[in-house]
Amino acid sequence: MKTIGIVCRAAEADRARIPMVTRLIEEAGGRVVGEEDLKTSDVVLVLGGDGTILRAAEGVRGTEIPVIGVNFGHVGFLAEADPESLSDVVSRLVAGEYTVETRTTLAVTVTQPDGSTEEGWALNELALDKVERARMVDLTIGVDEHPISSYSCDALVVSTPTGSTAYAFSAGGPVVWPDVEALLIVPIAAHALFARPLVVAPDSIITVVMNETGFVDGELWCDGRRSLAAPVGSHIEIRRSAEPVHLARLWTSPFSGRLVAKFKLPVRSWKHPDKS
Incomplete structure (x- = not known):
């Protein structure tokens, strides 16, 4: 018997779906556990958008329990299916x-x-933001113990390929296919000649120094859910975590199809080459 954990958005209308989903699971021969017992499940079913999937991933952190989303949110880029399925x-x-x-x-x-x-982790991105809205953080960026550049900026995003379609994308970073092993560094509104997004090796160590010459403390957000203080003079080290997140997949559709569907990209006049 498969044990299915259920996570849904906090809104009352969303939580009202839990009895119906529970009935479907039990009629199919499965067993249901709630959010407080996710680590006893075989797979976690998420009813919501990407934010709810991130919350579920936090709940099974340190295990190999996969998470699967049915999109009751907006874009739902991480979700595997729509409500009708x-x-x-x-x-x-x-x-x-x-x-x-x-x-x-x-x-x-x-x-x-x-x-x-202080330590933290993220599936999508780590976002270093300024505490004072009207000012900028002053940073020096390094990769593998070698300095790359210094600049003041509104924020800095370090992203995984999974997060390349989230905050990093909004900040002008590239979309990276999820099976590409890489890390992204995306500055936001930087005052510098060389402040373009960078794609570095998956095993690179990214260093961010909150320069002593700066006047604004920072705050580091992990997937927009958990924050770490990063005052002036802090030293931040980012690397690939030894604990990945596992996503359950039902279909083998390519990432390109998901990209086109979720972002409603125009693909007029596309013709697949004749394979005959």
């Missing part, structure tokens, strides 16, 4: 008819000026 999704999950995809995550350590440290 819910019954089919449930029956296939209970039958174990899914594959598992591994997604890179980020690990970060912030060493503050007094020597104290």
Whole structure:
């Protein structure tokens, strides 16, 4: 018997779907556990958008339990299915008819000026933001213990390929296919001649120094859900985490199809070459 964990958005209308989904799972021969017991499940079913999927990924952190989303949100780039497929999704999950995809995550350590440290992780991105809205953070960026550039900016995003379609994309970063092993560095509104997005090796160590010459403290957000203080003088080290996130997949559609569908990209006049 497959045990299915359920996570949904907090809105009352969304939580009202839980009894119906529970019934579908039990009728298919499965067992249901709630969000407080996700680590006892075989797979986690998310009813919501990408934010809810990120919350579910946090709930199974440190395990190999896969997460699958049915998009009741907006874009839902991480979601595998739309609401009209819910019954089919449930029956296939209970039958174990899914594959598992591994997604890179980020690990970060912030060493503050007094020597104290804080650690965090992210599936999509780490976003270093300024505490004071009217000013900029002053940074020096390094890769693999070599300095790259210094600049003041509104924010800095370090992203995984999974997160390349999220905040990093909005900031002008490239879309990176999820099976490409790489990390992205995307500055936002930087005052510098060389402040373009960078794509670095997956095993690179990214260093961000909150320069002593700066006047604004920073705040590091992990997937927009958890924050770490990064005052002036802090030293931030980011690398690929040893604990990836696992996503359950039901279909083998290519990433390009998902990209076109979610962003409603124009593909007029496209003709596949004749293979005959």
